[in-house]
Amino acid sequence: MPSNVYGYVPSRAMVVVAHPDDAEFMVAGTVAKWTQAGSEVTYVIITKGDKGSDDPEMTPGRLTEIREAEQRAAGAVLGVKNFEFMGYEDGYLQPTLELRRDLARLIRKYRPEVLVTFDPTNRIYSDTYVNHPDHRAAGDAAMDAVFPTARDRLTFPELLAEGFEPWKVRQLWLAHPTEANTWVDVAETIELRRQALRAHPSQLDETTIEFAIQMCQWAGAQAELPYAEAFRRITLEEEPQPAKVE
Numbered sequence: 001m002p003s004n005v006y007g008y009v010p011s012r013a014m015v016v017v018a019h020p021d022d023a024e025f026m027v028a029g030t031v032a033k034w035t036q037a038g039s040e041v042t043y044v045i046i047t048k049g050d051k052g053s054d055d056p057e058m059t060p061g062r063l064t065e066i067r068e069a070e071q072r073a074a075g076a077v078l079g080v081k082n083f084e085f086m087g088y089e090d091g092y093l094q095p096t097l098e099l100r101r102d103l104a105r106l107i108r109k110y111r112p113e114v115l116v117t118f119d120p121t122n123r124i125y126s127d128t129y130v131n132h133p134d135h136r137a138a139g140d141a142a143m144d145a146v147f148p149t150a151r152d153r154l155t156f157p158e159l160l161a162e163g164f165e166p167w168k169v170r171q172l173w174l175a176h177p178t179e180a181n182t183w184v185d186v187a188e189t190i191e192l193r194r195q196a197l198r199a200h201p202s203q204l205d206e207t208t209i210e211f212a213i214q215m216c217q218w219a220g221a222q223a224e225l226p227y228a229e230a231f232r233r234i235t236l237e238e239e240p241q242p243a244k245v246e
Contacts, residue, residue, distance in 0.1 A: 053202065
């Protein structure tokens with residue numbers, strides 16, 4: 001097995017995504033593995049997901065409620081402890097200073113060792129799928145919130161006034177990367193990934209869910225594993241002695 005199959009378990013992790021259901025595509029198997037080993041995982045969903053329907057009878061307000069409930073159900077399958085729904089509008093996300101500040105606030109609040117988000121450099125996933133602009137905007141804003149915003153005391157002094165002290169995230173993990181350097185073996189949690197994906201019936205059918213499982217097979221093939229999730233891992237602070245997942 002390659003040495004870059006990684007077994008580190010953070011005590012606290014944060015997953016920052018654009019829409020409800022993004023996290024299940026990105027990192028569900030890894031999250032399940034971490035929570036089973038005792039990690040406290042926080043999901044941050046930036047937008048309301050209020051545009052994701054072709055139903056002419058659907059309204060943005062109703063869809064927001066449906067998708068938040070689906071996300072909570074999916075997170076419960078995986079053992080996610082905390083949820084933050086930021087309420088930005090779906091489809092129009094930009095990596096603004098306001099969003100960067102709001103994400104830095106949540107980083108300082110929950111103090112994760114590891115933050116997982118989109119690789120914003122990945123514009124084209126395949127010959128049949130162009131990456132959603134909200135995904136790229138979320139990744140850009142999350143990266144900038146991690147470094148240097150959440151770390152630097154004098155940036156956004158209003159956060160200090162609100163009681164949020166600076167925090168240094170140790171590792172930044174970019175999901176669906178253009179160039180992976182880390183794989184997590186998710187063979188033991190692949191069925192939990194499938195169950196979590198099924199918690200989003202307003203968005204996902206069985207064909208799409210099985211494609212999401214197949215993505216783990218493709219990533220696993222790169223690491224000589226049956227199923228894996230792939231990341232570009234960036235170490236910003238020296239990590240503690242790794243805890244191994246058996």
